[in-house]
Amino acid sequence: MEDTPRGVSRRTFIKRVIAGGAVAYSGSYLFRGTGTLLAQVSAPDSVERLITLRVNGQRRPVDVARQETLAMTLRYKLGLTGTKLGCDRAECGSCTVLIDGVPHYSCSVLTHTVRGREVTSIEGLADPSGKLNPVQQAVVDGAGFQCAFCAPGFIVTATALLNINPNPTRREAAEALSGNLCRCGDYNKILDCVMRASEYVRRS
Amino acid sequence: MSFLPHFKLSRPETLEEAISTLAGASGRAAALGGGSDLLDWMKSGLPAPEQLVALDRIKALRGIREEKRLLVIGAATCLAEIAVADVVIEAAPALAQAAADVGSPQIRSVATLGGNLLQRPRCWYLRSNYPCLKNGGNRCYAITGQNHYHAILGAGPSAIVHPSDCAAALSALGARVRVQGPGGRRELAIDDLYQLPADRLDLEHALEPGEILTDVVVPRARRQERSRFIKVRDRALFDFAVVSAAAWMRLDGLLCKEVRLCLGAVAPVPWRPAAAEAYLTDRMINEEVAIEAARLALDAAVPLEHNSYKIPLARNLVRRLVLGLAAG
Ligand SMILES: Cc1cc2nc3c(=O)[nH]c(=O)nc-3n(C[C@H](O)[C@H](O)[C@H](O)COP(=O)(O)OP(=O)(O)OC[C@H]3O[C@@H](n4cnc5c(N)ncnc54)[C@H](O)[C@@H]3O)c2cc1C
Ligand code: SF4
Ligand code: FES
Ligand code: FES
Numbered sequence: 299m300e301d302t303p304r305g306v307s308r309r310t311f312i313k314r315v316i317a318g319g320a321v322a323y324s325g326s327y328l329f330r331g332t333g334t335l336l337a338q339v340s341a342p343d344s345v346e347r348l349i350t351l352r353v354n355g356q357r358r359p360v361d362v363a364r365q366e367t368l369a370m371t372l373r374y375k376l377g378l379t380g381t382k383l384g385c386d387r388a389e390c391g392s393c394t395v396l397i398d399g400v401p402h403y404s405c406s407v408l409t410h411t412v413r414g415r416e417v418t419s420i421e422g423l424a425d426p427s428g429k430l431n432p433v434q435q436a437v438v439d440g441a442g443f444q445c446a447f448c449a450p451g452f453i454v455t456a457t458a459l460l461n462i463n464p465n466p467t468r469r470e471a472a473e474a475l476s477g478n479l480c481r482c483g484d485y486n487k488i489l490d491c492v493m494r495a496s497e498y499v500r501r502s
Numbered sequence: 503m504s505f506l507p508h509f510k511l512s513r514p515e516t517l518e519e520a521i522s523t524l525a526g527a528s529g530r531a532a533a534l535g536g537g538s539d540l541l542d543w544m545k546s547g548l549p550a551p552e553q554l555v556a557l558d559r560i561k562a563l564r565g566i567r568e569e570k571r572l573l574v575i576g577a578a579t580c581l582a583e584i585a586v587a588d589v590v591i592e593a594a595p596a597l598a599q600a601a602a603d604v605g606s607p608q609i610r611s612v613a614t615l616g617g618n619l620l621q622r623p624r625c626w627y628l629r630s631n632y633p634c635l636k637n638g639g640n641r642c643y644a645i646t647g648q649n650h651y652h653a654i655l656g657a658g659p660s661a662i663v664h665p666s667d668c669a670a671a672l673s674a675l676g677a678r679v680r681v682q683g684p685g686g687r688r689e690l691a692i693d694d695l696y697q698l699p700a701d702r703l704d705l706e707h708a709l710e711p712g713e714i715l716t717d718v719v720v721p722r723a724r725r726q727e728r729s730r731f732i733k734v735r736d737r738a739l740f741d742f743a744v745v746s747a748a749a750w751m752r753l754d755g756l757l758c759k760e761v762r763l764c765l766g767a768v769a770p771v772p773w774r775p776a777a778a779e780a781y782l783t784d785r786m787i788n789e790e791v792a793i794e795a796a797r798l799a800l801d802a803a804v805p806l807e808h809n810s811y812k813i814p815l816a817r818n819l820v821r822r823l824v825l826g827l828a829a830g
Contacts, residue, residue, distance in 0.1 A: 365506035367541070386504050387542050394608060403608045406541050408534075410511055411556055455607075476739035477606025 349413055353378070354422025368404035368412055369393045372419055380420035380450045384479075391478030394451035395419045401455045401477070420450035423457055432502070433457050436495035444482035452478045456492045464499045466492075504545040510553040517562055517682060517714065520555050525684040525712030527553050533714055534558075535578060536612030538605070539621040547631050549638075557614070563716060566590065573722050577616030577679075577715040581668070582607070584615060593722035596729035596748045600671035603733050606740040616715040619669050619679070619695065620707055623662035623770075624742060625652065635660050635703055649806040651744065654813060656769035660699035661806060663767045664706060665742050669696070670766030671731045673774060674748035677720045683713035692718075696771035706770065726759075727752045728827045732819055733766070743767040745812050747819035751827045758782045758828070763799060765816055775799035778820065787828035796820040 346361040353376060360375050369386070372378040372395070381404055384392035388406040395404045396418040404419075423431045430438065433456045443449045452475060459466060459474040466474065471492045472485075480488060511534075514520045524531045532551035534540060544550040557563055563578035566587050573593050575584065584590055585602035604610055604618065622628075623636070625644055633639030644652045644661045652661040669692065677692045695707050709715065723729065729750040735741035746766035752759045761782045765773040778799035785791055796817040803813050 364511040365508055367506070387545065388538050388605075388609060391606070391608060400611050401608050402611060403538075406538055407612070408511065408537060408541070408556075411513065411537075411558055473739065474607060477608040479740075 353417045362409045364410060366409045368407045368409045371409040378419050378421050382447055382450055392448050392451040394454045396454060396458055401458045420454055431457060432498035433495040436491045436498060440491040440494050442487050442491035444484050448480045452488055460496055460499050465496055506544050507550050513556040513559050515559045517560055521683060521714055523555050529711040531555055535614035535617030538609050538613050539617060543622055546629055571722055573720045575615055575718045577717060578614045580611060581613045582610040594675050594720045596671040596675055596731040599731040600667040604667050615718055618666050621666060624665045625662045650808045652806055652809055653769050654803040654805050654809055655773050656698055658700055662770050664771055667733060667743055667746055667766060669772045670746050670764045671748040673764040673772040674750045674762045675720050675729055676762055677718055679715055680717040681713050682716050683710055699770050730823055730827055734815055745815045747823055749823040749827055756787050756828050758785055758787055768812055768816055787824060792821045792824040795824055
């Protein structure tokens with residue numbers, strides 16, 4: 299069933315999103331927000347295929363066009379709007395998600411190329427009981443970020459760092475986070491939070 | 503948000519399949535490495551392929567192996583892997599350093615070595631889809647416009663610089679590339695992979711339609727052979743080079759027996775300053791010699807209105823590299 303080509307239909311796709319368990323607000327977000335996107339992907343020569351992605355530990359069936367980036371699928375098809383689109387050009391990091399544990403710019407990855415791989419977005423970092431991960435907790439405790447548009451990307455990247463290096467120096471953390479830009483220039487505070495998070499990881 | 507134009511996408515598992523798909527599309531298809539350059543290019547509305555052939559499933563294109571005196575790196579190996587591979591750090595340090603300095607961690611995780619070498623120029627007029635010479639138009643906007651990051655050597659009629667850090671390192675290392683296409687395999691020196699805009703305006707490299715870059719081949723350093731790459735950028739991290747430089751040297755004590763220098767981001771191709779290389783060969787390295795080599799390396803430079811700063815910058819990098827390699 300995975301590879302059946304399908305013309306997109308707004309109704310079937312909304313139904314599928316709802317059936318897929320997207321929460322109500324994201325369903326309505328999708329409904330309002332994707333007029334242009336749907337027009338785009340349903341242009342006459344565009345073919346969507348139903349594929350199943352692994353996102354945040356769940357299997358998510360979704361109709362995906364070939365020219366669709368992972369950021370578009372996550373935000374506008376799966377309602378996972380925690381992933382932000384800043385530049386859409388692999389230049390800012392706000393769209394960062396983990397693919398098999400490694401930070402990637404989801405704006406610059408074709409969704410079809412992540413089939414079979416595990417995608418983790420900001421929504422997937424807390425454990426199922428709702429307990430925040432150490433980086434998220436450190437951001438709350440340290441009042442990190444100003445406008446926080448860049449926050450999901452930074453938090454996802456920092457989580458990957460602490461998974462492989464729970465005890466980074468500040469410099470190592472800065473290097474690991476160098477692919478994430480903060481328009482508010484809040485880098486010091488963000489690094490404070492990452493260092494605080496590494497303390498949480500060590501203590502736990 | 504910018505949309506990608508429509509295209510067909512295939513993800514073959516063998517090189518043969520990829521080549522036949524590319525060749526069958528008679529120039530309207532392109533290989534897709536990590537997509538970090540190609541997708542960006544396509545989002546800008548620049549002339550785009552109608553079909554993408556993703557290389558990510560072709561195992562033969564990935565990995566680093568040793569073949570006698572050579573290091574053979576599959577073209578679809580990502581830069582993150584190359585930057586930390588012990589065998590690269592030991593056998594070709596300049597390449598490991600260049601790979602580590604490309605973009606950001608997220609870029610290096612997807613960017614393939616082949617894609618890095620074949621990436622298109624970053625001229626902001628071109629990327630903003632101005633109808634310039636390289637985009638089918640009849641003038642170069644940079645020559646008389648905002649040309650801070652443009653060429654000081656080898657320019658004309660376009661003043662692009664080649665953006666690849668790895669290309670500069672590989673040129674200094676004397677690397678070769680292996681290519682496979684519908685007509686079979688061939689191997690060429692990395693310097694022959696690139697062509698000046700005066701020779702060919704629409705493309706920077708010499709691959710024929712349907713050809714895939716399969717491997718990059720680097721001679722492994724022997725005793726007394728050293729290499730290094732340095733790069734200057736506007737930000738401390740995560741930026742293209744304003745100027746970069748790489749050097750490879752075979753030394754006998756302080757005597758330079760053989761040398762290759764390459765400057766990046768100063769010319770439309772990785773730039774080998776032949777006069778400086780000839781001057782250094784069979785000479786004892788000291789401060790004065792390094793300064794003279796640096797002078798010779800930039801002797802032919804012709805700056806545009808806003809980029810004369812690149813000349814002293816490049817000279818200093820050459821001086822530092824020459825002295826640094828001699829010091830060990
Ligand atoms: C924000 C940003 C910062 C960057 N900073 C730097 C930097 O500091 N230094 C630097 O060197 N680069 C930099 N880059 C460029 C980046 O390194 C390249 O985009 C990347 O290396 C391209 O590799 P890729 O695998 O993603 O190629 P793709 O984007 O997939 O492909 C690039 C081109 O190569 C062709 N191609 C790819 N592989 C093959 C192959 N095996 N055979 C034939 N054709 C092939 C494609 O058809 C396409 O034309 C930066 C890019 C971005 C977006
Ligand atoms: S430098 Fe080349 S790419 Fe840039 S405007 Fe001039 S012709 Fe176009
Ligand atoms: S939105 Fe993907 S890097 Fe900026
Ligand atoms: S806090 Fe505003 S962009 Fe980072």
